[in-house]
Each structure stands twice: as structure tokens, then as C-alpha cells.
Amino acid sequence: MILVTGGAGFIGANFVLNWLAQCDEPLVNLDSLTYAGNLQSLQSVAKNSNYHFVQGDIGDKVLLEALLQQHQPRAVVHFAAESHVDRSIHGPADFVQTNIVGTFHLLEAVRHYWGGLSAHQAGAFRMLHVSTDEVYGSLKDADAPFTEQHAFQPNSPYSASKAASDHLVRAWHHTYGLPVLTTNCSNNYGPYHFPEKLIPLVIHNALAGKTLPIYGDGQQVRDWLYVSDHCSAICAVLQAGRLGETYNVGGWNEKTNLEVVHAICAHLDLARPLPNGSYADQISFVTDRPGHDRRYAIDASKLANELGWKPAETFETGIAKTIDWYLNNQDWVLNVTSGAYRDWVSQQYVTAQA
Ligand code: NAD
Ligand code: DAU
Numbered sequence: 001m002i003l004v005t006g007g008a009g010f011i012g013a014n015f016v017l018n019w020l021a022q023c024d025e026p027l028v029n030l031d032s033l034t035y036a037g038n039l040q041s042l043q044s045v046a047k048n049s050n051y052h053f054v055q056g057d058i059g060d061k062v063l064l065e066a067l068l069q070q071h072q073p074r075a076v077v078h079f080a081a082e083s084h085v086d087r088s089i090h091g092p093a094d095f096v097q098t099n100i101v102g103t104f105h106l107l108e109a110v111r112h113y114w115g116g117l118s119a120h121q122a123g124a125f126r127m128l129h130v131s132t133d134e135v136y137g138s139l140k141d142a143d144a145p146f147t148e149q150h151a152f153q154p155n156s157p158y159s160a161s162k163a164a165s166d167h168l169v170r171a172w173h174h175t176y177g178l179p180v181l182t183t184n185c186s187n188n189y190g191p192y193h194f195p196e197k198l199i200p201l202v203i204h205n206a207l208a209g210k211t212l213p214i215y216g217d218g219q220q221v222r223d224w225l226y227v228s229d230h231c232s233a234i235c236a237v238l239q240a241g242r243l244g245e246t247y248n249v250g251g252w253n254e255k256t257n258l259e260v261v262h263a264i265c266a267h268l269d270l271a272r273p274l275p276n277g278s279y280a281d282q283i284s285f286v287t288d289r290p291g292h293d294r295r296y297a298i299d300a301s302k303l304a305n306e307l308g309w310k311p312a313e314t315f316e317t318g319i320a321k322t323i324d325w326y327l328n329n330q331d332w333v334l335n336v337t338s339g340a341y342r343d344w345v346s347q348q349y350v351t352a353q354a
Contacts, residue, residue, distance in 0.1 A: 183234060189225075
């Protein structure tokens with residue numbers, strides 16, 4: 001079986017759902033259920049006998065040791081993190097605590113567990129650390145996309161905390177021989193994305209008749225990847241990645257923020273036409289994010305060349321699927337935006353423990 005951290009978040013939940021749909025191997029999901037953790041995203045697998053949920057913190061050493069001993073996973077896939085750049089600017093402490101200190105405790109627990117495995121089990125064991133392209137900093141328009149050799153130049157408290165965690169993971173391999181893999185992925189989008197991030201926020205605000213806030217001039221560039229393509233890349237690296245290596249993950253889909261927002265508005269204009277005008281009329285330019293990185297772009301050719309991975313979705317197919325998912329899952333969105341999912345989670349959790 002495998003142990004996943006942060007499996008109730010956006011990417012983690014997509015990973016858990018895909019994993020259980022695609023293979024018969026049990027999975028334990030350890031998640032502390034911060035505001036970003038939503039068990040409702042995993043409702044469809046709650047009763048799957050291959051799925052086990054544990055509410056807990058990656059910084060809880062006693063819990064980690066117990067979980068590893070109890071379940072004897074062959075791999076750990078580490079998603080758990082504070083992930084929103086704007087929140088890291090307003091309150092960086094949680095980012096240092098979870099992303100750096102939490103990852104440290106996880107590495108230590110995994111190291112002790114791995115050290116006690118038989119030679120055969122230890123040789124097969126893997127820990128995969130899920131990280132971000134933001135560790136590389138910001139590109140100029142004419143710069144080549146980030147390769148794995150690009151220097152770390154993180155600019156926000158979020159990206160600095162992720163960069164620190166990447167360094168810890170690297171050091172635990174180099175010093176202790178821990179069999180780790182790291183992925184550095186570009187911006188994800190798709191189902192179950194918390195509507196604080198650009199794409200789900202714009203879809204939600206457009207449908208609610210609210211303004212669509214564009215930071216600064218809207219010419220910042222992000223490299224978008226449909227979330228299930230990120231999940232398939234993680235599986236490919238887990239299965240055949242070279243130990244201690246990092247793999248960039250991206251879909252070669254650079255877009256300015258304004259292009260993304262206009263694409264969403266154009267899709268909604270067809271799917272849910274307004275009586276007058278376009279959703280684009282709701283666009284509003286607002287104060288820029290402090291220290292806003294101008295451009296991210298990922299060179300994913302190492303992953304393609306070594307492991308044969310390629311994304312299944314283009315931006316056009318992925319954004320259409322995403323918007324349709326939000327249109328068809330307005331109850332999920334409503335529960336998140338009203339905060340009702342928090343009550344639902346506590347009820348569900350009490351029930352699950354009973
Ligand atoms: P998210 O914020 O949606 O989910 C994070 C999950 O981690 C939540 O379920 C939360 O409850 C859980 N969590 C937070 N702190 C925890 C702790 N101390 N112990 C246990 N669980 C905890 O994040 P996401 O967007 O799904 O990102 C997942 C991972 O992928 C993160 O490590 C992030 O840095 C990385 N990443 C994200 C993107 C993206 O575009 N979203 C791109 C590249 C990499
Ligand atoms: O690059 C990978 C990263 O992508 C992940 O590591 C992060 O966890 C994830 O949150 C994401 O970070 P970004 O800051 O790029 O994503 P966000 O959706 O917050 O913003 C995307 C772009 O849109 C960014 O340039 C800021 C801008 N933006 C965002 C919001 C929320 C706006 O213009 N208006 C908004 O309201």
C-alpha cells in the first residue's frame with residue numbers, strides 16, 4: 001500500500017480518486033484538514049475498502065511512526081502543504097511550520113521506518129516529494145523555460161518554504177541514502193480546486209455576477225497543466241524515476257492571466273449565456289500581488305525523454321472539462337464558498353470514527 005499526505009486537498013484528492021480508480025493497491029490518506037482540506041471531494045471513495053483516511057498532522061512524530069508501522073507502505077507521496085501564495089504573504093508562519101518543519105518531521109519518520117525494513121523492502125521503497133516550479137523564481141519574457149538545472153530563486157514566503165523542503169529532501173537522500181524523488185510542477189487546474197486560486201475563483205465569480213479580479217496588468221504568465229496529467233506524471237516518476245532525481249512537470253501551456261480569464265469567459269458565454277453582454281465585462285484590474293512573479297514556464301523534456309510521460313490534455317480541452325465540472329458540481333462549490341464543507345467534514349469525520 002501507499003501513504004499519501006494532503007490527499008484531501010486539490011491535487012491530492014484528484015490523485016487519490018485516480019489511484020483508486022486505476023489500481024487495486026490500498027492507499028492511506030493522512031491529512032490534517034486545514035481550510036484547504038475537503039473530505040467532500042473524496043465522498044465517492046469514502047467506503048472503498050482500499051481507502052483509509054486518517055486526520056492528522058505531518059508534524060506529529062508519534063502519529064507518523066505509528067502509521068508507518070501499522071500500514072507498512074511501500075511508498076509515501078507527500079502533497080501536504082500550505083499552497084496559496086497570497087495567504088503566505090499575509091501569514092507566512094503556517095508555511096514555515098507545515099512546508100519546512102512538517103516535511104522535516106515526515107522525512108525523519110520515514111527514515112526511521114525505512115531503516116527498519118528488510119533489504120528487499122528498503123530497496124523497493126520510495127518517498128516522492130511533490131513540489132512546485134515557483135522554487136526557480138521568475139523568468140523574463142525571452143528566457144528559456146526552467147530546466148531541473150535552474151538555480152533556486154524563490155521570491156514569496158510560499159516558494160521559499162517549498163524550496164527549503166526540496167533542499168531537505170535532497171539532503172536526506174545525499175546524507176542518509178533515503179530513496180527520494182522530487183517533482184517540480186507548474187500551475188494545476190481542474191476539478192475540486194479551491195476557489196481562492198485564479199481559475200476556480202474566476203469561474204465562481206463569473207457565475208455569481210461578481211467582479212473578476214486581475215492583479216496588476218494581467219500580463220503575468222503561468223504554465224497550466226490539467227490536474228490528472230500531474231497525477232499521471234507523479235505515478236510515472238514513482239514507478240520508474242531515478243533515485244534522488246528531480247523531474248519538472250508541465251504541459252507547455254504558457255498563458256497570460258488575461259488570456260486565461262478571457263478563455264473562461266468565452267466558454268461561459270457559450271455554456272451559460274448572459275441576457276446582455278459577456279462575462280468579460282466583469283473583469284476588474286486590482287492592486288498587484290506584492291513581489292508578483294512575472295513568468296513561470298517548465299521544460300518537461302527530462303520527464304518525457306526518460307519516462308515517456310506526456311500530458312493527455314491541451315489547455316483548450318482541459319479548461320473546457322474544468323468549466324463543465326464546475327457547472328455540474330455547483331453544490332461542491334456552494335459548500336466550499338459558504339464554509340458548509342467544514343461542518344460536513346466534522347460530521348463526516350465523527351461518523352467515520354464511530
Ligand atoms: P491544497 O492547499 O489544495 O491542499 C493541501 C492539503 O494539505 C489540504 O488537504 C490540507 O488539509 C493538507 N495539509 C496542510 N497542512 C497539513 C499538515 N500540517 N498535515 C497534514 N495535512 C496538511 O494544495 P494543492 O494545490 O493540492 O497542492 C498539493 C501539493 O502540490 C503542495 O505541496 C503544493 O506545493 C504542490 N503543487 C501545487 C500546484 C498547484 O498548482 N496547486 C502546482 C505544483 C505543486
Ligand atoms: O506554479 C505552481 C503554483 O501555482 C503552485 O505551487 C501554487 O500552490 C499554486 O497556488 C499556484 O500559484 P499561483 O500564485 O501561480 O496561482 P494563483 O491561482 O494564486 O494565481 C495565478 C495567477 O493569477 C498569478 O499570476 C496571480 C494571478 N491572480 C490570482 C488571483 C487569485 C489574479 O490576477 N487574480 C486573482 O484573484
